[in-house]
Amino acid sequence: MKLNEVGEKVLIETAKKTFRKGKPVRIGIGDDAAAIDLPGEKCLVVTTDMLVASSHFPPRIKPEQIGRKSVVVNLSDLASMGAEPLGLIFSVAMPRDLEFEFAARIMKGMEKTVEEYRTYVVGGDLDEADEITIAGAAFGLAKKNRILLRSGARKGDILAVTGELGAAAAGLKILMEKIPHRGYEKLVKAQLEPNARVKEGMILAASGHVKAATDVSDGLAANLWHLSRESGVKIVIDREKIPVHSLVKKFSRQYGYDVDDFALYSGEDFELIFTTPPRFWESVKLALHRVGTRATVIGKVVDGKGVFIKIGESTEELEDRGYEHFK
Amino acid sequence: MKLNEVGEKVLIETAKKTFRKGKPVRIGIGDDAAAIDLPGEKCLVVTTDMLVASSHFPPRIKPEQIGRKSVVVNLSDLASMGAEPLGLIFSVAMPRDLEFEFAARIMKGMEKTVEEYRTYVVGGDLDEADEITIAGAAFGLAKKNRILLRSGARKGDILAVTGELGAAAAGLKILMEKIPHRGYEKLVKAQLEPNARVKEGMILAASGHVKAATDVSDGLAANLWHLSRESGVKIVIDREKIPVHSLVKKFSRQYGYDVDDFALYSGEDFELIFTTPPRFWESVKLALHRVGTRATVIGKVVDGKGVFIKIGESTEELEDRGYEHFK
Numbered sequence: 001m002k003l004n005e006v007g008e009k010v011l012i013e014t015a016k017k018t019f020r021k022g023k024p025v026r027i028g029i030g031d032d033a034a035a036i037d038l039p040g041e042k043c044l045v046v047t048t049d050m051l052v053a054s055s056h057f058p059p060r061i062k063p064e065q066i067g068r069k070s071v072v073v074n075l076s077d078l079a080s081m082g083a084e085p086l087g088l089i090f091s092v093a094m095p096r097d098l099e100f101e102f103a104a105r106i107m108k109g110m111e112k113t114v115e116e117y118r119t120y121v122v123g124g125d126l127d128e129a130d131e132i133t134i135a136g137a138a139f140g141l142a143k144k145n146r147i148l149l150r151s152g153a154r155k156g157d158i159l160a161v162t163g164e165l166g167a168a169a170a171g172l173k174i175l176m177e178k179i180p181h182r183g184y185e186k187l188v189k190a191q192l193e194p195n196a197r198v199k200e201g202m203i204l205a206a207s208g209h210v211k212a213a214t215d216v217s218d219g220l221a222a223n224l225w226h227l228s229r230e231s232g233v234k235i236v237i238d239r240e241k242i243p244v245h246s247l248v249k250k251f252s253r254q255y256g257y258d259v260d261d262f263a264l265y266s267g268e269d270f271e272l273i274f275t276t277p278p279r280f281w282e283s284v285k286l287a288l289h290r291v292g293t294r295a296t297v298i299g300k301v302v303d304g305k306g307v308f309i310k311i312g313e314s315t316e317e318l319e320d321r322g323y324e325h326f327k
Numbered sequence: 328m329k330l331n332e333v334g335e336k337v338l339i340e341t342a343k344k345t346f347r348k349g350k351p352v353r354i355g356i357g358d359d360a361a362a363i364d365l366p367g368e369k370c371l372v373v374t375t376d377m378l379v380a381s382s383h384f385p386p387r388i389k390p391e392q393i394g395r396k397s398v399v400v401n402l403s404d405l406a407s408m409g410a411e412p413l414g415l416i417f418s419v420a421m422p423r424d425l426e427f428e429f430a431a432r433i434m435k436g437m438e439k440t441v442e443e444y445r446t447y448v449v450g451g452d453l454d455e456a457d458e459i460t461i462a463g464a465a466f467g468l469a470k471k472n473r474i475l476l477r478s479g480a481r482k483g484d485i486l487a488v489t490g491e492l493g494a495a496a497a498g499l500k501i502l503m504e505k506i507p508h509r510g511y512e513k514l515v516k517a518q519l520e521p522n523a524r525v526k527e528g529m530i531l532a533a534s535g536h537v538k539a540a541t542d543v544s545d546g547l548a549a550n551l552w553h554l555s556r557e558s559g560v561k562i563v564i565d566r567e568k569i570p571v572h573s574l575v576k577k578f579s580r581q582y583g584y585d586v587d588d589f590a591l592y593s594g595e596d597f598e599l600i601f602t603t604p605p606r607f608w609e610s611v612k613l614a615l616h617r618v619g620t621r622a623t624v625i626g627k628v629v630d631g632k633g634v635f636i637k638i639g640e641s642t643e644e645l646e647d648r649g650y651e652h653f654k
Contacts, residue, residue, distance in 0.1 A: 003430060004423040008453055011430060018434040019441075019448040025414065027449075034449035036413050038468075044371065048464055050418035050454050086363050087352065091377035091418075091462035096331040096653050103330060103338060107345040114346075121346040122354075122361035125462075126335055126652050127377050135418035135452075135462030137375055141365075325453050326423055 008323040030230065031150050032080035032214055035142065042141045047077035050135040057132070058175040058191060063102045065192045066134070067109020073217065074138035075117055075196035076270040080215045082148040082205025083140035085119040085198060090136045093129035106134075117198050148204060148274065152211030153231035157275035157301040160285075162200050162293050165220060166248035166259065167191075169266030179255065187247050190269070197272045203287050204272070209280035219267040222322030224307045227273065236308045236315065237299030264309075265321045275301055335650040357557065358477050359407035359541055362469065369468045374404035377462040384459070385502040385518060390429045392519045393461070394436020400544065401465035402444055402523035403597040407542045409475040409532025410467035412446040412525060417463050420456035433461075444525050475531060475601065479538030480558035484602035484628040487612075489527050489620050492547060493575035493586065494518075496593030506582065514574055517596070524599045530614050531599070536607035546594040549649030551634045554600065563635045563642065564626030591636075592648045602628055 003011065012029070021028040026043050027035040033047035051057070051070050061069075071088060078085050090110070094103055114121055153159075171191030174184055181188050197215070204210040212231060214223045220242070228235045244263045252259045276284050281297065288295045307318040330338065339356070348355040353370050354362040360374035378384070378397050388396075398415060405412050417437070421430060441448055480486075498518030501511055508515050524542070531537040539558060541550045547569070555562045571590045579586045603611050608624065615622045634645040 001427045002424045003421060003427055006427045010427070011453060014431050015434055015451065018431070018438050020438070021449075022447050025447050025449055028447070029450050031450075034414070034416065036447075036449060036466075038365070039369075040367070042366075044413060044466065046414070046416055046464070046466060047450060048416040048418045048462070049452050050420060050460075050462060052420055052454050052456050052460075055455060086371060087361070087373070089361065089373055089375040089464060091375045091464075093377060093379055093460065094330060094653075097329045100328045100330055100333045100337070104341050104345070107342055111345050111347070120349050120352050120355070120363075122348075122352055122363060123356050123358075123374060124342065125376050126338055127379050128382060128652055129379050129460065130457065133377075133379075133420065133456065133460055133462075135375070135377060135460075135464075137373070137416060137418075137462075137464035139363075139371065139373060139466060325455055326421075 003326040007327060008325040032077040035147055037144060041143055043144045043147065044139060045078055045081045045083035045142050046137065046139045047074055048135060048137040049073040049077065052133050053131040058172055060175060061192055063105035064109030067106040068113045068193055070134045070136050071110050071113040072194045072196045072270060074136040075198050076215045076217055078138050078140040079196050079198045079201030079272060080148060080213050081142055082146060082201045083142040084202055085117060085138060085140040087120040087122040088114060088136055088138045089123040090121065090134060091125040093127040093133040095130055096128055142205060146205045146208060148210060148213035150214050150226050150230035153227050153233050153275040153301045155233060155301055155303050156277060158278050158281055158297050159235060159237065159273065159275050159299040159301060160295045160297045161243065161271055161273045162197055162295050163271045164243045164245040165269050165271060166262035167245040168194060168268035169262040170248045170251050184247055184251055187251060194268060194270050196270050199291055200272055200288055200293050204274055207284050207287055209284055210274050210276045213272050213274035216269050216271050216273060217267045218322050219265050221264045221318050222320060223273060224318065225320040225322060228305060228307050234302045234304030234306055235299055236302060236310060238310045241296060241298045243296045330653040334654060335652040359404040362474055364471060368470055370471045370474065371466060372405055372408045372410035372469050373464065373466045374401055375462060375464040376400040376404065379460050380458040385499055387502060388519055390432035391436030394433040395440045395520055397461045397463050398437050398440040399521045399523045399597060401463040402525050403542045403544055405465050405467040406523050406525045406528030406599060407475060407540050408469055409473060409528045410469040411529055412444060412465060412467040414447040414449040415441060415463055415465045416450045417448065417461060418452040420454040420460040422457055423455055469532060473532045473535060475537060475540035477541050477553050477557035480554050480560050480602040480628045482560060482628055482630050483604060485605050485608055485624050486562060486564065486600065486602050486626040486628060487622045487624045488570065488598055488600045489524055489622050490598045491570045491572040492596050492598060493589035494572040495521060495595035496589040497575045497578050511574055511578055514578060521595060521597050523597050526618055527599055527615055527620050531601055534611055534614055536611055537601050537603045540599050540601035543596050543598050543600060544594045545649050546592050548591045548645050549647060550600060551645065552647040552649060555632060555634050561629045561631030561633055562626060563629060563637065566636050566638045568623060568625045570623045
């Protein structure tokens with residue numbers, strides 16, 4: 001059997017079975033990041049994310065934007081756990097005939113981005129390859145009893161999301177289909193220069209009232225499925241409440257696309273979805289509001305399993321379009 | 328200018344200039360691993376190393392051995408700093424048509440190896456690429472005041488190396504040139520199933536008498552040059568004293584190769600070179616002996632700069648054949 005016959009999900013299951021979890025390993029394979037207990041009240045949170053040019057770089061992406069993206073994808077995984085970043089390291093493979101200037105500009109983009117998030121690139125490894133391949137690893141600290149998990153959702157919790165959804169995917173569509181950017185510059189920017197919700201993750205963790213979170217890097221539907229499976233709960237969201245980016249709606253109308261393809265089934269918005277008991281919602285919302293971030297309740301956690309969406313009067317199961325690799 | 332025109336060294340210098348070192352960053356780019364201060368007496372030691380199939384996998388390497396190697400190259404960097412491993416994470420890109428069994432066996436090789444070193448694979452990322460690319464990151468803990476550095480060598484220190492040199496490179500030659508393995512199985516094994524000197528690095532750090540170390544992953548000559556440059560000292564080694572693996576001598580005689588090409592100018596032995604004031608040598612040697620590891624004094628640290636080798640009565644500068652990429 002080839003990898004494209006078994007698919008990514010089977011590979012992840014195989015990894016979960018193969019790699020044993022020792023005592024210091026608080027969180028192993030299966031969440032946005034791993035966590036290892038340190039002496040004292042903190043744990044080390046670590047994650048890795050690889051960008052391969054042919055799969056991950058949209059047309060016309062600038063080297064600085066490649067640098068930014070390679071930082072953000074990793075910081076977003078720390079944000080999902082509520083961890084405070086300590087630093088990042090990068091293994092970078094590049095073709096021999098790449099322009100030096102291009103490589104230097106990737107580094108500048110990384111540095112500018114880590115400065116923005118008040119963290120550091122502390123090391124790396126260089127190699128040769130036919131296409132640019134950037135594997136980053138980020139590490140941070142979280143309190144052991146405050147870490148945000150995919151498995152932390154509980155019956156009765158409300159489910160909320162930061163910011164707005166769909167912009168990054170619509171931006172990718174514009175770039176891939178060479179659609180004029182005019183009026184949609186913000187969508188293109190959301191794709192090329194994403195943000196990680198680092199301070200928001202730390203606020204959620206510090207509140208003590210949020211136990212479950214994940215980012216929407218795989219798309220809202222796929223990440224809700226992760227939450228549902230890992231927490232052993234049923235999630236019901238309301239389509240009307242999903243905070244779709246207003247330009248995504250306009251763009252979809254104008255070009256005849258399905259808004260759901262952007263807001264539900266595509267990733268890279270790097271917003272956080274999280275759950276909290278309803279009585280804490282107002283204080284959590286306020287804490288996020290203080291740093292300028294809007295959060296919206298889009299659903300609830302109930303007994304059962306699966307992810308469902310209310311559309312008008314009907315409720316249907318939400319399609320899980322995760323596990324994109326080796327399909 | 329293309330990368331192959333500027334070379335790896337310029338890229339590393341560019342990285343050193345681009346990435347600022349903030350207050351918590353004890354050791355940034357330029358050592359075997361980076362170190363970031365944690366609250367208390369420890370620091371977090373982190374490193375990343377990438378294996379790209381076309382550059383790093385010798386002919387006939389088994390998937391378990393790929394798994395082993397991807398763990399060992401990263402643990403060796405922790406060993407160089409004297410850190411205790413906490414865990415590893417891997418970003419792995421593979422072709423879509425790779426056999427699932429092959430991928431599963433890589434994982435098994437990783438797991439077997441981390442068990443041997445009493446640590447864990449705690450997470451990862453999967454992607455598609457034309458060739459197998461494995462970027463590992465390892466993280467560990469070290470005492471802030473006991474960390475082993477490339478910059479720690481001081482005038483008057485003796486210079487020593489663990490184990491024997493040349494086996495991994497001779498093994499690679501056998502595999503590349505399809506030379507019969509018979510009688511040289513140990514050399515082939517040294518290449519395909521290397522070891523990292525993790526406990527030795529921890530012993531050196533714990534002794535309090537060793538301040539400088541690096542592994543010989545780039546080859547003895549290249550790594551001595553790193554030590555010399557980072558410590559701002561001159562290093563003089565004695566060719567007679569280099570502990571060349573006995574089979575490497577035999578193999579070189581039989582096939583007409585230059586022993587120095589294996590023992591001085593080729594890497595992947597993953598032995599540690601370190602320096603210590605002469606009065607501590609016996610106790611350090613004994614501490615390593617207790618875990619079954621031989622160490623040999625091969626030279627000394629003096630005022631000045633550069634790396635020199637005594638061959639009989641004459642002394643000559645040792646060629647620096649590091650910075651292999653983008654040449």
